[in-house]
Amino acid sequence: MRPSPAVPPAPAASSPGAARGRTRLANNAWEAAFTAHSTLMRQFAAEDVWAGLSMREYDVLYTLSKCDTPQRLGDLSGHVLLSQPGLSRLVDRLVERGLVERCVDPKDARAANLTLTEAGRAVQRTVGRAHGASVAAAMTARLTDEELALLETLSLKLVSDPDSLPEEHP
Amino acid sequence: MRPSPAVPPAPAASSPGAARGRTRLANNAWEAAFTAHSTLMRQFAAEDVWAGLSMREYDVLYTLSKCDTPQRLGDLSGHVLLSQPGLSRLVDRLVERGLVERCVDPKDARAANLTLTEAGRAVQRTVGRAHGASVAAAMTARLTDEELALLETLSLKLVSDPDSLPEEHP
DNA sequence: GTTAGTTACATGCGTACGCATATAATCGGC
């Protein structure tokens, strides 16, 4: 569903003629992927594993947990679907809860340099294990190993970065 | 990425032993799909095609445009990633903007029965065409026809409904 | 060294959202 395809039945005319089907193919794929994402997100959000965190907040903890070096706000903003001010305040809340620390970078006093506290790391691990189990249950219930691997490959390829977007007709 | 996998390196022990890899496979697939979704959503949201609508608002217009019969709030709520009160107020805004009409159902006076106005249908078509073009551009730039079809198939299968969730070990 | 320009983050303000709850209509049993 949703912010998805929406190319109506197509007025038939215009364009190379054969590209029509390709456009529909792309939109159908996006709508299906979008719907799947929505459905799973709703399902995961309903799980009682979040320890009072929103999924976005957990997302930040998870991202930090994967980085061994301190991250700046700007680094995280590329990974989280949230505006810069939104992310700034989200981190505020995590700091207030004692899950994240804001350290000052001696090289650049415009600050940031975020690190998980021990408590933050513990919470991430706990929530991560439970959420990971939910994810695995949902995904393996319907897809085979080959399909899972294929989905990963397609998803990675879909947002790979071959110098931004290639031309329409190179 | 994000509200995604997070199953850490795995403590090795426990479980059938072979299911470990399957769990990781599932979590990797989800994380990749999640990241792709995030990236594309950000990209689509940045496009200047929304005519002052949020993507969720467009989503509702799109969903309504696909239904020939009037829809109730409850029908829509299954399709949009939004709480029932949130959807109620979102529809309020669309009604205020003259894009949607709330008619009373003679069979059930608890109301709803939402329809697109002519203006609403026009806006949906305009936005839909432009958004659909963006979607097609982004998707076809990186995936072949076969891959697009495959992605659609996998996405549909991922949320197919074989009587809810099967057992862990049937 | 001073200053224009840029980068990194924070804050004010209005809006949208989720949760809990209220209201209103239909349904079932009697």
Added chain:
DNA sequence: GCCGATTATATGCGTACGCATGTAACTAAC
């Protein structure tokens, strides 16, 4: 036909978000 239970939607309230803008720190040209 009346009353509790259920369904469908709306509202109060507190929180989170995005946009525009502010503030502080770094960079560079002179």
